[in-house]
Amino acid sequence: MRRELVTWSIVLGLIIAAFVTTVLIVNSTLFSSSGFVRSYLGALARHDMPSALQIADIHLAEEHGASSDDGSGATPIDTTGAGSMLLAGSHDLLRPSALSTIENIALAERTVNANGTETVTFVFDLDGNTSRSTFTVERDGSRFGVFADWKFVTPPLSIVRLTVANAQGFTANGSEFVTPTQDTPSPYVVLTPSSFDISHTSTFLTAEPIRVSATDPGKTVRARLDVVANDAMVAQVQREVNDYLDECATQVVLLPTGCPFGQPMANRIVTTPEWSMATYPEVTLVPGSATGSWLMPATDGAAHLTVDVRSIFDGSVSTFDEGVDFTASYLVTFMPEDELLITAQYPN
Template sequence: MRRELVTWSIVLGLIIAAFITTVLIVNSTLFSAGGFVRSYLGALARHDMASALQISDIQLPEEFGASSDDGAGATPIDTTGAGSMLLAGSHDLLRPSALSTLDDIELVDRTINADGTETVTFDFVLDGTASSSTFTVERDGTSFGVFADWKFVTPPLEIVRLTVTNSQEFSANGSEFVTPSFGAAAPYVVLTPSSFEISHTSAFLKADPIMVSAVEPGATVRANLEVVANEAMVSHVQREVNDYLDECATQVVLLPTGCPFGQPMSNRIVTSPEWSIANYPAVSLVPGSEAGTWLMPTTDAAAHLKVDVRSIFDGSVSTFDQDVDFTSSYLVTLMPDDELLVTEQFPN
């Protein structure tokens, strides 16, 4: 009996030692500060928005959770920490369809701070670009009484203040969005790390894509997307302007009605005036003063007039056969269903 008791005591000791060793190993890896952040980054890499939000203890507002594609449960938010940042901006970009690609995640630095928190830095490849982020975490109790739990000191959230000029529509990583107001900077809450290719493409407008990266928890990133008229819009307006001027040239008067050109004369005309367009104005478009409008600035052009005239002094007849210079300007308004309204702007 004594021998068996000794044997069982040794076995029990070995089991306890193995358990303690396992706990120490697990707490130093999976349940370490680095392991906690790695789990969060891994969820982002899988585009598992629900897990990323759960790990980082970020709770979306009810109205967002009910309509988004993130799959997270809808729970109220508080007014501190992650909650205060969520209240600071739109949540439109907090969805899997707008997430980045995240590869080659590697822990590169770990610091134990004097207040007991830990700061860890990870390198990774974010949408093809080498990047890094630093997170500070703190202990948040234990699981099963032995495994360490952690939480972020600063929530892994950032604010992207995006200004879309000359439009309200933009795309981020292929998903379409609309800003709340025209021409004003709009705040969007995003997860750290995130990277967005922001652009605009529509029937008559375009924008060179910009890259916006958010890799610093708690920071604010500012970005501006400049939307301009595309080649299709310029060509469309050029055709309309040319057709309008050609129509003006059909009038057999010296001062065509409602047209930007004309030629007053003191002598009497003998033949009907014949107009043609010598040089059409080259269309270029800049943003108008009102939303959805574009302006062709005052641009030089020339019409050609041929008409026989009789001098009121000596009665002689001569031919006026010259170019008549003029300028013109047009306002272009974007209408529903991709229609353009082109109206001439007459000088005051």
């Protein structure tokens, strides 16, 4: 009986020792500060948005709920479980289809701070570029009384203040979005780390793509996407301007109605004026003063006029056969079904 008791005591001791060892190992790996952050990064890498938000203890307010006090209409995010910071902005970029590609996640550094928090730095490939993010976490009780729980001191969120100039639509990581107002910075809440390839392509507009990366929790990243008229728009305006000027040249008067060129004369004309185009103004387009408008600035061109005239002084007849310089400016506005309205701008 005594021998059996000793045997069972040894077995029980080994079980307890194995359990303690297991707890220590698990707490130093899976349930460590780095394991907690790695779990969050792993959810991002899987594009598992719900799990990433749950791990970070971030709760999205309803999009049509309370808005921020700055009048921007941005929706606040409840981060009370993850820290005291409150971020406000659009949730549009918080969708799996807009998440980045995160690969090769590796722990770079772990530091225990004097106040009991721990700072953890990971390196990874973010959309193919080597990046790093540093997170500060702290203990948040325990699980089953033995496994450590953690929480972020600063929520893994950043703000991207994006200005889309001369348009409202943009594409981020292949998904399409619309800013509330063009030419004005709009705040977007994003998970950290994130990277976005932002661009614009439409029937008449284009933009040189930009890459926006947010790798520092709690920080604001500012970016601007400059949208310009594309080659198709310039070519169409050029064709329509040329056609309009050709139509002006068919008028058999010295001062064609509604046209940028004309030639007043003191002498009497003897033959019918004949106009032709010598040089068409080269179309360039810049943003207009009104939203959604584009302006062709005053640009030089030249017509040619041939007409016989009689001098009012001596009655002699001569031929006026010369170029007539002019400048032209046009306002271009978008119409439904991808049509352009081109309106001549006359000097004041």
